[in-house]
Amino acid sequence: MNSFEIYKILKNHFGEVGSWWPKDGPFEVIIGSILTQQSTWTNVEKALQNLKEANVLTPKDIVSLPLNTLKELIKPSGFFNQKAERIRKVSEYLIEKYNGDLDLLFAKDRKNLRDELLQLKGIGKETADSIILYAAEKNEFVVDAYTKRVYSRLKIVEEEIDYENLKNHIIREIPEELLLYQEFHGLIVLLGKNICKKKNPNCKECPLSSKCKFIK
DNA sequence: CATACATGCTTTCGGTCCAG
DNA sequence: CTGGACCGAAAGCATGTATG
Secondary structure: OOHHHHHHHHHHHHOOOOOOOOOOOHHHHHHHHHHOOOOOHHHHHHHHHHHHHOOOOOHHHHHOOOHHHHHHHHHHHOOHHHHHHHHHHHHHHHHHHHOOOHHHHHOOOHHHHHHHHHOOOOOOHHHHHHHHHHHOOOOOOOOOHHHHHHHHHOOOOOOOOOHHHHHHHHHOOOOOOHHHHHHHHHHHHHHHHHOOOOOOOOHHHOOOHHHOOOOO
16 A cells, blocks of 8 residues: 555545644744654643743744743643753744744755754754744655554554655655645644554554554 | 664653552 | 542654664
8 A cells, every 4th residue: 555545545534634733833833843842732732822822922032031931831842941942042043044034044945954954953854844844835744653653553664664764655655745745744643643543542443444454 | 983772851641440 | 430549652852872
Protein backbone atom coordinates (compact mmCIF):
# COMPACT_ATOMS: atom_id res chain seq x y z
CA MET A 1 0.00 0.00 0.00
CA ASN A 2 1.50 3.34 -0.94
CA SER A 3 1.22 6.66 0.82
CA PHE A 4 -1.21 8.22 -1.60
CA GLU A 5 -3.67 5.39 -0.97
CA ILE A 6 -3.26 5.86 2.76
CA TYR A 7 -3.94 9.53 2.34
CA LYS A 8 -7.14 8.87 0.41
CA ILE A 9 -8.39 6.32 2.93
CA LEU A 10 -7.71 8.65 5.84
CA LYS A 11 -9.31 11.60 4.12
CA ASN A 12 -12.35 9.51 3.34
CA HIS A 13 -12.56 8.44 6.98
CA PHE A 14 -11.87 11.69 8.80
CA GLY A 15 -13.01 14.14 6.15
CA GLU A 16 -11.28 17.41 5.39
CA VAL A 17 -8.89 18.46 8.15
CA GLY A 18 -8.69 21.97 6.77
CA SER A 19 -6.28 24.45 8.26
CA TRP A 20 -6.04 22.55 11.49
CA TRP A 21 -2.89 24.29 12.62
CA PRO A 22 -3.78 27.58 14.32
CA LYS A 23 -3.55 30.33 11.74
CA ASP A 24 -3.11 33.20 14.13
CA GLY A 25 -0.02 34.19 12.29
CA PRO A 26 3.34 32.65 11.47
CA PHE A 27 5.02 33.65 14.70
CA GLU A 28 2.48 31.73 16.73
CA VAL A 29 3.18 28.72 14.54
CA ILE A 30 6.87 28.97 15.42
CA ILE A 31 6.14 29.22 19.13
CA GLY A 32 3.64 26.38 18.87
CA SER A 33 6.08 24.14 17.04
CA ILE A 34 8.58 24.49 19.88
CA LEU A 35 5.98 24.12 22.62
CA THR A 36 4.62 20.95 21.10
CA GLN A 37 7.93 19.11 21.31
CA GLN A 38 7.30 15.94 23.27
CA SER A 39 3.95 17.28 24.47
CA THR A 40 0.27 16.97 23.68
CA TRP A 41 -1.51 19.61 21.69
CA THR A 42 -4.13 20.25 24.37
CA ASN A 43 -1.38 21.32 26.74
CA VAL A 44 0.21 23.50 24.08
CA GLU A 45 -3.11 25.23 23.49
CA LYS A 46 -3.23 26.26 27.13
CA ALA A 47 0.23 27.76 26.87
CA LEU A 48 -0.62 29.59 23.66
CA GLN A 49 -3.81 30.88 25.24
CA ASN A 50 -1.80 32.22 28.18
CA LEU A 51 0.51 34.05 25.79
CA LYS A 52 -2.42 35.52 23.92
CA GLU A 53 -4.10 36.72 27.09
CA ALA A 54 -0.84 38.32 28.15
CA ASN A 55 -0.72 39.97 24.75
CA VAL A 56 2.54 38.32 23.82
CA LEU A 57 2.32 37.98 20.07
CA THR A 58 5.64 39.01 18.51
CA PRO A 59 9.35 38.31 18.94
CA LYS A 60 9.73 41.72 20.54
CA ASP A 61 7.00 40.92 23.06
CA ILE A 62 8.87 37.74 23.99
CA VAL A 63 12.23 39.38 24.62
CA SER A 64 10.76 42.23 26.62
CA LEU A 65 9.22 39.68 28.96
CA PRO A 66 11.16 38.50 32.01
CA LEU A 67 12.26 34.94 31.43
CA ASN A 68 10.48 33.74 34.54
CA THR A 69 7.22 35.24 33.37
CA LEU A 70 7.60 33.47 30.06
CA LYS A 71 8.20 30.23 31.91
CA GLU A 72 5.03 30.71 33.92
CA LEU A 73 2.96 31.42 30.83
CA ILE A 74 4.10 28.32 28.95
CA LYS A 75 4.21 26.01 31.96
CA PRO A 76 1.24 23.84 30.90
CA SER A 77 3.15 22.61 27.85
CA GLY A 78 5.79 20.92 30.03
CA PHE A 79 9.60 21.22 29.77
CA PHE A 80 9.00 24.92 30.31
CA ASN A 81 12.54 25.77 31.41
CA GLN A 82 14.13 24.58 28.18
CA LYS A 83 11.28 25.73 25.98
CA ALA A 84 11.33 29.24 27.42
CA GLU A 85 15.06 29.47 26.70
CA ARG A 86 14.56 28.21 23.18
CA ILE A 87 11.68 30.54 22.42
CA ARG A 88 13.63 33.49 23.73
CA LYS A 89 16.77 32.61 21.76
CA VAL A 90 14.80 32.23 18.57
CA SER A 91 13.04 35.53 19.18
CA GLU A 92 16.33 37.31 19.78
CA TYR A 93 17.70 35.86 16.57
CA LEU A 94 14.69 36.97 14.55
CA ILE A 95 14.98 40.48 15.88
CA GLU A 96 18.73 40.75 15.34
CA LYS A 97 18.73 39.36 11.84
CA TYR A 98 15.34 40.38 10.46
CA ASN A 99 14.10 43.03 12.84
CA GLY A 100 11.34 40.58 13.71
CA ASP A 101 9.97 40.51 10.16
CA LEU A 102 9.25 36.89 9.30
CA ASP A 103 8.50 37.65 5.65
CA LEU A 104 12.19 38.38 5.21
CA LEU A 105 13.11 34.99 6.64
CA PHE A 106 10.47 33.16 4.65
CA ALA A 107 11.56 34.79 1.42
CA LYS A 108 14.46 32.37 1.33
CA ASP A 109 14.13 29.22 -0.69
CA ARG A 110 13.09 26.07 1.06
CA LYS A 111 16.50 24.48 1.46
CA ASN A 112 18.29 27.58 2.71
CA LEU A 113 15.44 28.28 5.08
CA ARG A 114 15.67 24.77 6.48
CA ASP A 115 19.44 24.97 6.97
CA GLU A 116 19.08 28.28 8.74
CA LEU A 117 16.34 27.05 11.07
CA LEU A 118 18.35 23.93 11.92
CA GLN A 119 21.22 26.04 13.18
CA LEU A 120 19.04 27.49 15.90
CA LYS A 121 19.19 25.72 19.23
CA GLY A 122 15.94 23.98 19.99
CA ILE A 123 14.92 23.58 16.37
CA GLY A 124 15.54 20.10 15.03
CA LYS A 125 14.28 18.46 11.86
CA GLU A 126 10.66 18.03 12.80
CA THR A 127 10.31 21.51 14.24
CA ALA A 128 12.07 23.07 11.24
CA ASP A 129 9.84 21.20 8.82
CA SER A 130 6.71 22.17 10.74
CA ILE A 131 7.71 25.81 10.58
CA ILE A 132 8.40 25.60 6.85
CA LEU A 133 5.17 23.77 6.08
CA TYR A 134 2.75 25.67 8.30
CA ALA A 135 4.32 29.09 8.83
CA ALA A 136 6.33 29.68 5.66
CA GLU A 137 3.86 27.55 3.69
CA LYS A 138 6.40 25.82 1.50
CA ASN A 139 6.32 22.18 0.41
CA GLU A 140 8.28 20.51 3.20
CA PHE A 141 6.71 17.29 4.44
CA VAL A 142 6.65 16.71 8.20
CA VAL A 143 7.02 13.30 9.79
CA ASP A 144 6.68 12.68 13.49
CA ALA A 145 6.29 9.98 16.12
CA TYR A 146 2.77 9.27 14.88
CA THR A 147 3.94 8.82 11.32
CA LYS A 148 6.66 6.45 12.39
CA ARG A 149 4.30 4.39 14.52
CA VAL A 150 1.62 4.14 11.85
CA TYR A 151 4.05 3.20 9.09
CA SER A 152 5.91 0.66 11.18
CA ARG A 153 2.70 -0.97 12.39
CA LEU A 154 1.55 -1.23 8.80
CA LYS A 155 4.90 -2.96 8.19
CA ILE A 156 5.72 -0.47 5.45
CA VAL A 157 8.99 0.54 7.12
CA GLU A 158 11.04 -0.86 9.96
CA GLU A 159 10.49 0.55 13.41
CA GLU A 160 13.95 2.12 13.74
CA ILE A 161 13.79 4.09 10.47
CA ASP A 162 15.26 7.55 10.85
CA TYR A 163 13.61 10.86 10.12
CA GLU A 164 14.99 11.56 6.66
CA ASN A 165 14.44 8.06 5.36
CA LEU A 166 10.80 7.97 6.43
CA LYS A 167 10.24 11.42 4.99
CA ASN A 168 11.83 10.47 1.66
CA HIS A 169 9.83 7.28 1.48
CA ILE A 170 6.59 9.22 1.78
CA ILE A 171 7.32 12.14 -0.51
CA ARG A 172 8.26 9.76 -3.30
CA GLU A 173 4.71 8.42 -3.21
CA ILE A 174 2.60 11.56 -3.03
CA PRO A 175 2.14 14.62 -5.24
CA GLU A 176 4.16 17.61 -4.14
CA GLU A 177 1.41 20.02 -3.16
CA LEU A 178 1.28 22.32 -0.17
CA LEU A 179 -2.29 21.59 0.83
CA LEU A 180 -1.81 17.87 0.45
CA TYR A 181 1.31 17.92 2.60
CA GLN A 182 -0.52 19.82 5.31
CA GLU A 183 -3.64 17.71 5.05
CA PHE A 184 -1.84 14.37 5.08
CA HIS A 185 0.19 15.25 8.13
CA GLY A 186 -2.95 16.46 9.88
CA LEU A 187 -4.73 13.21 9.07
CA ILE A 188 -1.86 11.13 10.44
CA VAL A 189 -1.95 13.14 13.64
CA LEU A 190 -5.67 12.43 13.99
CA LEU A 191 -5.09 8.74 13.40
CA GLY A 192 -2.11 8.51 15.75
CA LYS A 193 -3.76 10.48 18.51
CA ASN A 194 -7.21 8.91 18.48
CA ILE A 195 -6.83 5.46 16.98
CA CYS A 196 -3.29 4.23 16.37
CA LYS A 197 -2.28 5.07 19.93
CA LYS A 198 0.83 3.69 21.52
CA LYS A 199 -0.96 2.18 24.46
CA ASN A 200 -4.59 1.34 23.84
CA PRO A 201 -4.96 1.42 20.07
CA ASN A 202 -8.53 1.35 18.78
CA CYS A 203 -7.84 -1.04 15.94
CA LYS A 204 -11.54 -1.80 15.54
CA GLU A 205 -12.19 1.78 14.46
CA CYS A 206 -9.14 2.01 12.23
CA PRO A 207 -9.79 2.64 8.53
CA LEU A 208 -6.49 0.91 7.73
CA SER A 209 -7.07 -2.21 9.82
CA SER A 210 -7.65 -4.48 6.83
CA LYS A 211 -4.10 -3.71 5.62
CA CYS A 212 -2.48 -3.81 9.02
CA LYS A 213 -0.54 -6.67 10.58
CA PHE A 214 -0.49 -5.08 14.00
CA ILE A 215 -4.10 -5.53 15.10
CA LYS A 216 -4.69 -5.89 18.77
C1' DC B 1 36.40 11.62 13.24
C1' DA B 2 31.76 9.85 12.94
C1' DT B 3 28.13 7.39 14.37
C1' DA B 4 25.41 5.08 18.12
C1' DC B 5 23.25 5.14 22.31
C1' DA B 6 21.70 7.07 26.90
C1' DT B 7 19.93 10.78 29.57
C1' DG B 8 17.61 15.07 31.24
C1' DC B 9 13.90 17.98 30.66
C1' DT B 10 8.05 18.86 33.08
C1' DT B 11 3.06 19.16 32.97
C1' DT B 12 -1.33 17.20 31.93
C1' DC B 13 -4.38 13.59 30.70
C1' DG B 14 -6.36 9.13 30.50
C1' DG B 15 -5.85 4.29 31.85
C1' DT B 16 -5.46 0.85 35.47
C1' DC B 17 -5.89 -1.05 39.85
C1' DC B 18 -7.29 -1.82 44.33
C1' DA B 19 -9.76 -0.02 48.74
C1' DG B 20 -13.99 1.56 50.57
C1' DC C 1 -19.21 1.19 41.38
C1' DT C 2 -16.52 5.12 42.79
C1' DG C 3 -12.51 7.60 43.81
C1' DG C 4 -8.14 8.27 44.27
C1' DA C 5 -3.35 6.96 44.16
C1' DC C 6 -0.39 5.68 40.67
C1' DC C 7 1.78 5.17 36.08
C1' DG C 8 3.02 5.91 31.44
C1' DA C 9 2.37 8.47 27.26
C1' DA C 10 2.26 12.84 24.75
C1' DA C 11 4.06 16.64 17.46
C1' DG C 12 11.74 16.33 20.32
C1' DC C 13 16.14 18.18 21.06
C1' DA C 14 20.79 18.79 22.83
C1' DT C 15 24.49 17.01 25.19
C1' DG C 16 27.73 13.65 26.90
C1' DT C 17 29.99 9.31 26.66
C1' DA C 18 30.99 4.91 24.40
C1' DT C 19 32.21 2.41 20.18
C1' DG C 20 34.39 1.62 15.46
